[in-house]
Amino acid sequence: AQSVTQPDIHxxxxxxxxxxxxxxxSYGATPYLFWYVQxxxxxxxxxxxYFSGDTLVQGINGFEAEFKRxxxxxxxxKTSVHWSDAAEYFCAVGAGTAGNKLTFGGGTRVxxxx
Amino acid sequence: KAGVTQTPRYLIKTRGQQVTLSCSPISGHRSVSWYQQxxxxxxxxxxxYFxxxxxxxxxxxxxxxxxxxSNSRSEMNVSTLELGDSALYLCASSFEGxxxxxxxxxxxxxxSIL
Numbered sequence: 001a002q003s004v005t006q007p008d009i010h011x012x013x014x015x016x017x018x019x020x021x022x023x024x025x026s027y028g029a030t031p032y033l034f035w036y037v038q039x040x041x042x043x044x045x046x047x048x049x050y051f052s053g054d055t056l057v058q059g060i061n062g063f064e065a066e067f068k069r070x071x072x073x074x075x076x077x078k079t080s081v082h083w084s085d086a087a088e089y090f091c092a093v094g095a096g097t098a099g100n101k102l103t104f105g106g107g108t109r110v111x112x113x114x
Numbered sequence: 115k116a117g118v119t120q121t122p123r124y125l126i127k128t129r130g131q132q133v134t135l136s137c138s139p140i141s142g143h144r145s146v147s148w149y150q151q152x153x154x155x156x157x158x159x160x161x162x163y164f165x166x167x168x169x170x171x172x173x174x175x176x177x178x179x180x181x182x183x184s185n186s187r188s189e190m191n192v193s194t195l196e197l198g199d200s201a202l203y204l205c206a207s208s209f210e211g212x213x214x215x216x217x218x219x220x221x222x223x224x225x226s227i228l
Contacts, residue, residue, distance in 0.1 A: 043118070043219035044204065046216050100147050101147070101170045101172070
């Protein structure tokens with residue numbers, strides 16, 4: 001069965017500093033990986049996705065993620081955090097060709113200090 | 115292009131009642147998935163519908179059911195409500211049903227059980 005672990009429940013970062021959110025997955029085949037962001041009271045917004053090819057994936061709002069098969073990781077990064085990046089971030093793995101079933105990690109809440 | 119629309123946004127019910135939630139996917143999308151989000155269990159997959167057929171199902175009791183109409187709109191129903199059903203219910207749509215399709219989420223229906 002597939003699973004996703006986000007080891008950090010909370011991260012506090014200063015505005016302008018860099019950010020890295022960790023994600024480890026367990027999946028028997030080549031995974032389809034996603035990062036979503038959720039602001040309070042809202043649904044999930046897709047930041048980026050990895051299916052195959054280049055292991056460094058660019059997303060929206062300056063986010064990028066790197067797929068490392070050897071480490072079963074898909075960490076999310078941003079070089080300069082803005083106050084508007086304060087939100088909860090979820091890593092997810094897709095079920096492959098058997099339809100749409102995302103398995104999510106527990107999420108990382110990001111707080112941005114001025 | 116309109117996003118995924120979920121109605122109602124908020125709902126208050128009492129134990130033992132039943133509830134129906136509605137989801138209108140992005141125009142042209144044929145796959146609709148439902149997720150439950152709670153502070154304790156996080157984001158959990160309920161089920162997925164594609165072309166009016168349930169294709170995937172998560173580990174939820176039979177009190178949770180759904181359906182999809184010919185216009186791809188979907189409803190989920192929860193019968194005999196329990197306190198533990200209090201959650202944010204999220205609907206997501208995608209163009210087709212492969213695991214490599216990014217899913218687009220609505221803002222959710224927040225269900226509170228008294």
